[in-house]
Amino acid sequence: MQLISCHEGRLLTLAEARLGSGHGRTFRTGLDALDALAPDGAFARGAVHELLWEKGTASPLFVATILARSTLGSDEMGQATHGAIIWSDPHRTIYPPALALHGISLEHFYLLRPEPEDQAWAVSECLRCKGVGAVVAGVPHLSRVEARRLQLAAEGGGGAGILLRQTGRGADVYAAATRWLVRPAPGGRTTQCWDVQLLHGHGGRIGHTVTLEYSRENHLVRALDPVADRPSPAETPGVARAS
Numbered sequence: 001m002q003l004i005s006c007h008e009g010r011l012l013t014l015a016e017a018r019l020g021s022g023h024g025r026t027f028r029t030g031l032d033a034l035d036a037l038a039p040d041g042a043f044a045r046g047a048v049h050e051l052l053w054e055k056g057t058a059s060p061l062f063v064a065t066i067l068a069r070s071t072l073g074s075d076e077m078g079q080a081t082h083g084a085i086i087w088s089d090p091h092r093t094i095y096p097p098a099l100a101l102h103g104i105s106l107e108h109f110y111l112l113r114p115e116p117e118d119q120a121w122a123v124s125e126c127l128r129c130k131g132v133g134a135v136v137a138g139v140p141h142l143s144r145v146e147a148r149r150l151q152l153a154a155e156g157g158g159g160a161g162i163l164l165r166q167t168g169r170g171a172d173v174y175a176a177a178t179r180w181l182v183r184p185a186p187g188g189r190t191t192q193c194w195d196v197q198l199l200h201g202h203g204g205r206i207g208h209t210v211t212l213e214y215s216r217e218n219h220l221v222r223a224l225d226p227v228a229d230r231p232s233p234a235e236t237p238g239v240a241r242a243s
Contacts, residue, residue, distance in 0.1 A: 049160060084110055
């Protein structure tokens with residue numbers, strides 16, 4: 001027996017409905033250990049994904065960059081698909097060449113600079129556009145109405161909303177498909193590391209953590225299981241074990 005779902009006039013098996021078979025309704029980062037934590041091993045398009053960070057640590061811009069660039073797939077000719085990336089930057093702190101260094105094509109990248117009080121509205125308007133693959137925004141506070149509006153806008157446009165939010169008061173108000181807690185982890189002389197834990201995501205490996213490791217020497221990124229996959233310092237000189 002298979003469960004079926006009706007979507008856009010087509011009957012799909014439940015697995016097809018979740019994975020968006022043939023419709024590009026999910027995206028993957030290519031970091032297997034990270035993707036494995038997400039529901040059905042992929043991130044949903046037409047949805048909001050939240051990256052949370054704790055007071056006293058830096059906003060998880062690197063992880064947001066990884067997710068955003070992953071929404072831009074490519075066809076057989078190597079041309080980017082799934083639209084543009086829009087990054088909300090009301091305080092003018094984003095440096096596009098740094099994002100390009102981490103794999104975001106500036107040909108498909110746009111800076112959004114709304115007034116802070118207008119940001120939630122501006123982001124929702126961008127998410128409604130079907131030509132947008134992802135919208136990234138640091139959102140200090142969301143009302144229940146704003147959270148729901150962003151979710152509906154993402155569903156309508158088909159892109160991914162990637163919200164950066166600080167933990168604490170008000171952070172329990174959300175309408176997101178997945179929520180992740182990002183913490184800095186011990187690295188090495190030439191590496192930076194972050195622990196990324198899935199907090200919310202129906203069907204995902206909630207409570208599990210992977211460690212993202214970025215090499216400043218060759219700009220490579222790895223996702224490691226901090227228990228099973230991470231090599232010891234003796235095996236990898238200059239790389240410390242993440243706690």
